[in-house]
Each structure stands twice: as C-alpha cells, then as structure tokens.
Amino acid sequence: MPKPKVIIAKLGLDGHDRGAKVIARALAEAGFEVVYTGIRQTPSQVIETAIQEDAKLIGISILSGSHMELIGELMRIMRERGVSIPVLVGGIIPPEDRDALLKMGVAGVYGPGTPLREIIDIVKKLTGVS
Amino acid sequence: MKIEELLERARNWDKLAIAKLITMAEEGVEPQLDVRRRSHVIGITGPPGSGKSTLIYTMARKIPQDKRVAILTIDPSSPFTGGSFMGNRIRMQELTSKPNIYIRSMATRGIRGGLNYATVAAINILEYAGADYIFLETVGAGQSDTDVKYVADTILVLVPPLSGDEIQALKSGLMEIGDIYVVSKSDNPASESTYRDLMAMVDMVREIKGETWRPTVLKVSGLYGYGVDELLKVIDDRFGELMKNGRLDNTLRSRRTLEMRLYAYDLLEKSLNEAKDLESKVINGELSPRDAARRLLNYYDKPRLDHVAVAIKNIDEAARKFRELGLRVSDPIVVEEQGVKVVMVMLGNTKIELLEPLGPETTVAKFIEKRVRVFTT
Structure with a gap:
C-alpha cells in the first residue's frame, strides 16, 4: 500500500525550487505519493490543490522572506474552506519568526541542514504512517 | 463522512467530496454507482515530454466555464518503494482555482505500470459527479498505455516534432489506437515534416486496419494555442457522433471489463507478495518456476476425498x-x-x-x- 499523498509547494514570488524538489524526491523515495505544484503558487491555489488531491500533508518552501504574510493567508484560507491539513514550513525562516508560525498553527518549521531522515520521520508521524 | 453523503455532495461538483471518493476507490472501496453516460472521456497519450500536460491545460482553459472539466493525470509509481513524484500539475496549476475544473494526480501503483482499477473507478465517479469532459493523461510509456482505449471515448496521440524514428516505434501500439493524431509543439518549424511523416504512417496503418479507420491528423501548439480551437471542435463533433450512433455505451461496457481485469492484476500481485513459501520452493529447486505459478493460481485441483x-x-x-x-x-x-x-x-x-x-x-x-x-x- 503506497503511503498517503502529500503536497510540496512553493509559495509566492520565489523561484528557488531546489530545496522543495529535494524534499519532494526524498518523500517519494520514502514511499509517499508526492504532488509537486511548481513555483509561484498562491495560498488559495495550494489549498485547492490539497483539497482536490485529498492530501494528508502540505509542505511549503519559502526563501523570499514573505513567509509571515503568505503562511498567515494560507492558514486563514484553510480555516475558511473548513479543512484541517498539517502544514510544514521549510526554507529560510529567521529564528525569531519560528514561534509566530507555530502559533499560526503550522505543525513544524525546518530550515537548511535538517537531515532528510528527520523530515521523512516527521511527515510519517503527521500522516499517521508507522 | 458517509459514502452516501459524499456521493450526494459529489453530484453538486463538490470537489472535496469527489476527492474523498477517489481516495476511497484507491484504497479498495467499490462504490456502487449508477453511471449514465454524459462525459466525453478523452485519453491523451504520447511519449514523455510530448506536451500532454500543456495541451490539456490549453484545452481546459478554452472550454466554456459552464462546462465541468475533470483532469486525471497519471504518474509512475516506483516498483520498489511504491512512492511517486507527481509533477504533471505544474503545467496546469493556473486551472486549480477555477470552479468548473477538478484536477487529480494518480499514481500507477501495481505491477503493470499503466492504468489501474482505481483510475477506472475515478472515471466512473467523475462521470457520476457530472463532468462534461474527463481528460485522462497517461504515463506515456509502453504497451500498457493502450489500455486507455477501453475507458476513453476518444484517444489523442501526441507526436512531438523531430520524432521521425519515434513514429516507427509508435506503430506497434499507439499508432493503432488513435482517433486524433496531434503533432504537438508545432511552433517548432520541424513540425511540418513530422506532420507529413505522420500522414504517411496513418496511410500505411490503414492498409492493415481497413478503410474505415480514418483518424484526424492535426498540428497544435499547446504553448501558443495554435490549432487548439480546431482540435476542440474535432473533439466536440466526434462526441456528437458517438452520442448519435450509441457507441458511448460500448465504452461503458469495456470500462467494466477493464476494471475487472485491472483489479485481477492487483489481486494477483497481492497473492504473489504473500506466496513466500512457493518462492522458497522455486529458489531451492523443489518446484519449477512455471509449476509454482500454476499452483499460485490454483490450476491444479487440490486433493479431494471422493x-x-x-x-x-x-x-x-x-x-x-x-x-x-x-x-x-x-x-x-x-x-x-x-x-x-x-x-x-x-x-x-x-x-x-x-x-x-x-x-x-x-x-x-x-x-x-x-x-x-x-x-x-
């Protein structure tokens, strides 16, 4: 049985997609069905994608510095649409913003240097895969 | 949420309900649907990189917004990990927020690598939900892609420019199933000679298939939109024909038998995975490989007390x-x-x-x- 579907997306005006692709690839290798949306997604596109794909987790990569605005918007739209899907944020996130993101309801924030094994484990935990 | 409620909501094009139903189908639930033909199921096939996703994007964008459009896009699963990197949406993401459009990525899963039983179930669910068009984008590799002819009413085969020898290779499988042949990426000047090669190939295959096989051959650029209006007109005219001559119900029947066949493959794979004792008997030479296969499928009667x-x-x-x-x-x-x-x-x-x-x-x-x-x- 394949593992649940997860979405990996790049939010906002940010073309640095290497990290997102590496994460997507690693999760696919770990047995997940990973939908990669590509770059320059709006928060509503990401939520719509997650709904249409019946995704069990959303992974967001942001390196542009607009994470507070974009993630805030993402979480607001998710509440509006009445769905609740765990969100992980990766990319360049200053340490002082980390708590604020977690307070918004993000399930975890992972910066550069995080071992792939750790990412796979947290995704497994959040999607209920043993 | 109960399946009855999901079905009710799916009828109103509730994408969340449709998505949940498709997941259930992927997990093995068999919803009993009274499917009445109303959707034009269009299979899009062609080698990797031939522009399938881009063409679907351009077509779906041009279809009037009062029509419901569903897009199923198939990506290969790893036979080793079961995982899949699904990137077909990248070319279509702009369509994601349009109310009339539903896009779903599906992995091939299973041993065969083409369509699986869940794909057929998803088509049934989308038709039940009232889709006017269902685009089914195949993986674009190998003979298993020809299964698409049992579920689709119309098959588009994409051939990119500069694939002279590729056309030869297509002959054995894809050249025999197409209703519409599309030279994709025809913004490329080399598309003219690909178009001529394709016409010649269609003539050759017609000698085998008979005079009644008259597929349309078109030049299209998904990226710039050239030829897409004409293609959509050919597709819609064909649907009108299929409705008139009652051939849509034929596809409904072949869809059912395909689902049976694909589900049987899945069950076979499961029993293969569980047949560790037979496997070790083959390894240590106690059974021949073919003998073991026959045993797996119960070809031999078990000992019976008369x-x-x-x-x-x-x-x-x-x-x-x-x-x-x-x-x-x-x-x-x-x-x-x-x-x-x-x-x-x-x-x-x-x-x-x-x-x-x-x-x-x-x-x-x-x-x-x-x-x-x-x-x-």
Missing part, C-alpha cells in the same frame, strides 16, 4: 436412517461380481458408499465377520 466405503449388514435400514437425516441417498444397486448391494449417500463434496454383502462367502461378509463389533444395524 468417497468412503462402509460395510454394513442391513443396507435398507441404514439408507432409511440417512434419508431421515435429510441426506440425498441413491437407490440400491446390486453388483453381482463383487457380491454386494450398494447405496451412495451424498455429503456435498464427498460421498459415503454403503456396502451390504449378498452372501456369507463374499469378501465384504468376511470383512464384517472379522471386524465389525461396534457399528451394527
């Missing part, structure tokens, strides 16, 4: 008692050469053969004399 013979002194009395128990009992037969009277008692998958000796000198009479102490009638 009957048990019971020697008895009074057969009519015994037969009466078995009849009273509600069992089917045959009429007595006298077999002179064996010196017995015989009655068969039927027990479903086996029988009891009652034997009464005809005289004291018979084998059965001596047997009873020697052994029977407990059961007497």
Whole structure:
C-alpha cells in the first residue's frame, strides 16, 4: 500500500525550487505519493490543490522572506474552506519568526541542514504512517 | 463522512467530496454507482515530454466555464518503494482555482505500470459527479498505455516534432489506437515534416486496419494555442457522433471489463507478495518456476476425498436412517461380481458408499465377520 499523498509547494514570488524538489524526491523515495505544484503558487491555489488531491500533508518552501504574510493567508484560507491539513514550513525562516508560525498553527518549521531522515520521520508521524 | 453523503455532495461538483471518493476507490472501496453516460472521456497519450500536460491545460482553459472539466493525470509509481513524484500539475496549476475544473494526480501503483482499477473507478465517479469532459493523461510509456482505449471515448496521440524514428516505434501500439493524431509543439518549424511523416504512417496503418479507420491528423501548439480551437471542435463533433450512433455505451461496457481485469492484476500481485513459501520452493529447486505459478493460481485441483466405503449388514435400514437425516441417498444397486448391494449417500463434496454383502462367502461378509463389533444395524 503506497503511503498517503502529500503536497510540496512553493509559495509566492520565489523561484528557488531546489530545496522543495529535494524534499519532494526524498518523500517519494520514502514511499509517499508526492504532488509537486511548481513555483509561484498562491495560498488559495495550494489549498485547492490539497483539497482536490485529498492530501494528508502540505509542505511549503519559502526563501523570499514573505513567509509571515503568505503562511498567515494560507492558514486563514484553510480555516475558511473548513479543512484541517498539517502544514510544514521549510526554507529560510529567521529564528525569531519560528514561534509566530507555530502559533499560526503550522505543525513544524525546518530550515537548511535538517537531515532528510528527520523530515521523512516527521511527515510519517503527521500522516499517521508507522 | 458517509459514502452516501459524499456521493450526494459529489453530484453538486463538490470537489472535496469527489476527492474523498477517489481516495476511497484507491484504497479498495467499490462504490456502487449508477453511471449514465454524459462525459466525453478523452485519453491523451504520447511519449514523455510530448506536451500532454500543456495541451490539456490549453484545452481546459478554452472550454466554456459552464462546462465541468475533470483532469486525471497519471504518474509512475516506483516498483520498489511504491512512492511517486507527481509533477504533471505544474503545467496546469493556473486551472486549480477555477470552479468548473477538478484536477487529480494518480499514481500507477501495481505491477503493470499503466492504468489501474482505481483510475477506472475515478472515471466512473467523475462521470457520476457530472463532468462534461474527463481528460485522462497517461504515463506515456509502453504497451500498457493502450489500455486507455477501453475507458476513453476518444484517444489523442501526441507526436512531438523531430520524432521521425519515434513514429516507427509508435506503430506497434499507439499508432493503432488513435482517433486524433496531434503533432504537438508545432511552433517548432520541424513540425511540418513530422506532420507529413505522420500522414504517411496513418496511410500505411490503414492498409492493415481497413478503410474505415480514418483518424484526424492535426498540428497544435499547446504553448501558443495554435490549432487548439480546431482540435476542440474535432473533439466536440466526434462526441456528437458517438452520442448519435450509441457507441458511448460500448465504452461503458469495456470500462467494466477493464476494471475487472485491472483489479485481477492487483489481486494477483497481492497473492504473489504473500506466496513466500512457493518462492522458497522455486529458489531451492523443489518446484519449477512455471509449476509454482500454476499452483499460485490454483490450476491444479487440490486433493479431494471422493468417497468412503462402509460395510454394513442391513443396507435398507441404514439408507432409511440417512434419508431421515435429510441426506440425498441413491437407490440400491446390486453388483453381482463383487457380491454386494450398494447405496451412495451424498455429503456435498464427498460421498459415503454403503456396502451390504449378498452372501456369507463374499469378501465384504468376511470383512464384517472379522471386524465389525461396534457399528451394527
């Protein structure tokens, strides 16, 4: 049985997609069905994608510095649409913003240097895969 | 949420409900749907990189917004990890927020790498939900892609420019299933010669398939939109034809048999994965590989008990008692050469053969004399 579907997306005006692709690839290798949306997604596109794909987790990569605005918007739209899907944020996130993101309801924030094994484990935990 | 409620909501093009239903189908649930033909199912196939996703994006964008459009896009699963990197949406993400459009990525899963039973179930769900168009984008590799002809009403085969030799390679499979052949990326000047090669190939294949096979050949650029209006017109005209001549219901039937076949492959894969004992017998040489395969599929009858013979002194009395128990009992037969009277008692998958000796000198009479102490009638 394949593992649940997860979405990996790049939010906002940010073309640095290497990290997102590496994460997507690693999760696919770990047995997940990973939908990669590509770059320059709006928060509503990401939520719509997650709904249409019946995704069990959303992974967001942001390196542009607009994470507070974009993630805030993402979480607001998710509440509006009445769905609740765990969100992980990766990319360049200053340490002082980390708590604020977690307070918004993000399930975890992972910066550069995080071992792939750790990412796979947290995704497994959040999607209920043993 | 209950399946009845999901079905009800899916009828109103509720994408969340549709998505949940498709997931359930992927997980093995078989929803009982009364599917009435209303969707034009269009299979899009062609080699990797031939522009399938981009063309679907351009077509879906041009379809009027009062039409419901569903896009199923298939990506390969790893046969080793089961995982899949699904990137077809990248070219279509702009469509994601349009209310009339639903896009779903599906992995091939399973041993065969083409369509799987869940794809067929997803098509049924989307038709039930009232899609006007269902685009099915295949993986674009190998013979298993020809399964698409059993689910799609119309098949588009994409051939990118500069694929002269590729056209030769297509001949064996894809060249025989297309209804519309599309030279994709025809913003490239080389597309003109690909178009001519394709026309020549269609003529050649027609010699084998017969004069009635007359596919359309078109040049299209998904990126710039050239030829897409014409393509959509050909697609819609064809749907009108199919409705008129009743051929849409043929596809509904072949969809059902394909789902049976694909589900059987899945069950086969599961039993293969569980057949570790057969596998070790093949490895240590106890069974030949083909013998083991036949055993897996129960080609050999398992050992079965045909009957048990019971020697008895009074057969009519015994037969009466078995009849009273509600069992089917045959009429007595006298077999002179064996010196017995015989009655068969039927027990479903086996029988009891009652034997009464005809005289004291018979084998059965001596047997009873020697052994029977407990059961007497």
